[in-house]
Every structure is written in structure tokens, then in C-alpha cells.
Amino acid sequence: MAGKFIRKTKRHLNLYFVLVIVVGLFFFAGPRYGKIIKNSPFWYFGRINFALLGNQSVSIFSLEGNEARLLEFSPQEKIDLPRGFGEYELRKIYQLGELEKRGGQLSLETFQNSLNFPVVGYFYQDDLKFGNYTLLSDFKKIIGRSIRKKIKTNLNLTDLLILYFRTKRISPLLFKKFEYRSEMDDFFKDEQIRREALAVEILNGTQHQGLAQKAAELWENLGGRIIRVADHSEQLSQSLLIARGESNKSYSYEIMKHFFKPDCRDLNGEENRADMTLILGDDYWKNMTEKW
Numbered sequence: 001m002a003g004k005f006i007r008k009t010k011r012h013l014n015l016y017f018v019l020v021i022v023v024g025l026f027f028f029a030g031p032r033y034g035k036i037i038k039n040s041p042f043w044y045f046g047r048i049n050f051a052l053l054g055n056q057s058v059s060i061f062s063l064e065g066n067e068a069r070l071l072e073f074s075p076q077e078k079i080d081l082p083r084g085f086g087e088y089e090l091r092k093i094y095q096l097g098e099l100e101k102r103g104g105q106l107s108l109e110t111f112q113n114s115l116n117f118p119v120v121g122y123f124y125q126d127d128l129k130f131g132n133y134t135l136l137s138d139f140k141k142i143i144g145r146s147i148r149k150k151i152k153t154n155l156n157l158t159d160l161l162i163l164y165f166r167t168k169r170i171s172p173l174l175f176k177k178f179e180y181r182s183e184m185d186d187f188f189k190d191e192q193i194r195r196e197a198l199a200v201e202i203l204n205g206t207q208h209q210g211l212a213q214k215a216a217e218l219w220e221n222l223g224g225r226i227i228r229v230a231d232h233s234e235q236l237s238q239s240l241l242i243a244r245g246e247s248n249k250s251y252s253y254e255i256m257k258h259f260f261k262p263d264c265r266d267l268n269g270e271e272n273r274a275d276m277t278l279i280l281g282d283d284y285w286k287n288m289t290e291k292w
Helices: 002-029 031-038 090-098 103-114 137-147 157-167 191-196 211-221 251-260 282-289
Strands: 047-053 058-064 067-073 078-081 086-089 121-124 175-179 199-204 225-231 240-243 263-266 276-280
Touching (some): 047 103, 086 090, 137 157, 191 251, 199 211, 211 282, 240 251, 251 276
Parallel strands (some): 067 175
Antiparallel strands (some): 047 058, 078 086, 240 276
16 A cells, blocks of 8 residues: 555656646746747647547547547447558557557548548557546546656657646536547537638649548538638649638638648738638648558
8 A cells, every 4th residue: 555655656746847847947948948838739729639549449539628528439440541551440550550660640640531530649558448547637647657658649748748737627527428420520629710710612732532522521520611622723732721811810720730731821812702722732642642
């Protein structure tokens, strides 16, 4: 009993020590460290979605404001993977990607490109059943173990600490669990994107059919408003985001840049119903199909 108490105390002290260091860096490094924090998607995203991965459990954890959701999958669920890997069970995707040292990347691309789910990060441990975790204390353990490198993640220390502080705002009464394929219409929708309600058109600037429709589904899952999906008159090698009026100062503009990685152009004075136009280039297609 005493040994267990000591180990638990050490874990809390280690996390507390890291927090003290970060706060100290913020004050001493000043604007430089502040810029690092603000560049983290966990700082400016309203809704954050990330994957919890294990050999026997696959979930997506989503939080916004003081509420959180957990979307649970059957780990045996078969998904058609991007980059020409074919069909695999969800629980095997990370290990498949690890053959090329890219398990996390393949997992994130599968959620975003195959399922149209806007996931920005992941946590992975072979034998951990994330679905058994309950909010809030258990999830904070995941963050703490990730800081100590006991759990694999693509999040850096800044991301993890921001996430830790954001979870402190969550009310246990506003935590809900869902199963994949049921009641999912509003699961990923970001309230700030909904409020802005910018008119968006998505155009396919490649020879590959269905690309614009697929991107439109991802944006609609985020809560965005699509007014037009069509082919573009020219082919592009690199995706392009055109912003009109004040839309380049919007939250939606920043989120679209994060997920589609386009070149950006501001365009004023043009008659167009769309506040933003996303033209998909061959780069977007290659990210879904090109093998490593």
C-alpha cells in the first residue's frame, strides 16, 4: 500500500515539475514561447478530435468547451485504407504503418481520408484498452503517461500541456459515449465554424473523380456550409484556398488551412457567392493514394 502511494505521489510530482518548467519558460522566454503555444492547433481549435489506439480498442475522443465525447469503434471493423494499402481491421492499422515507421501518420490519414473524420492527433499503446477509460482522472493519466513517453503520440510537450489544461474545464456531467455508425451527425461539428457559417465552394482541380465531394464531406462533418461542389476549369499541382472579403481573418479559414494544407490567396472585388473557394490539386490526391 505504501509503495503504491509513493509511486502515485511521484507521478503527480513529475507532472507538476513539468508544469512548473513550462510556466517558467513562458515568463522567461516571453513572446518566443508564447508564439510556440499559439502555433499549436490545440490552442486555437474550438473542437479537438484525436484517436485513442490500441490492439484491442479504437476510439476517438472529442472535446469542445466544457463537454467531451468518446466515439467507440469495433476494433475488428474493416476500413479501406489510403495509399493503396487495401482493407484492414482498425486495430491493425497502426502496426501496418509502423512497417514504414509511420503508424501514427497512416492512422490519422485513415480517419481523415477514408472516413472523413477531422482527427488532429493520436495516442497509442499496444495493450491499453482506451475504451475502458472514464473522464476525467483516467484521461489525464493518458496525458501524463504521454508526457513521460510511456504512450506513443504525435503531440509535442506544448500540445500535451495545452490539452491537459483544456481537460480541466470539462464537466463529468457533459461526457457522452457513442458507438460508430449511430447518432454521428453532430459528433465532429465545431460550433465556431457553425456560427461563422461561411459559404464555401470546393472545386476539383485534378483528373480524379469524386475528390471535391470527399473533401466537402470532411468540411460538412466539421460543421461547415458547402454551397457548391464542381470541377475546376484548370488542373493544379498544389491545392489553393481563395479567401474573399474578411474571410481570411476567420476561424474557419485557419481550420481549412490546417486540414487541406493549401497555398492561400486573398481576392477582393470578385463577384462570387462563396466566401472561400478551395481548389484541390494533385497534392491532395497523392496524399490519399501515393504509396511510401
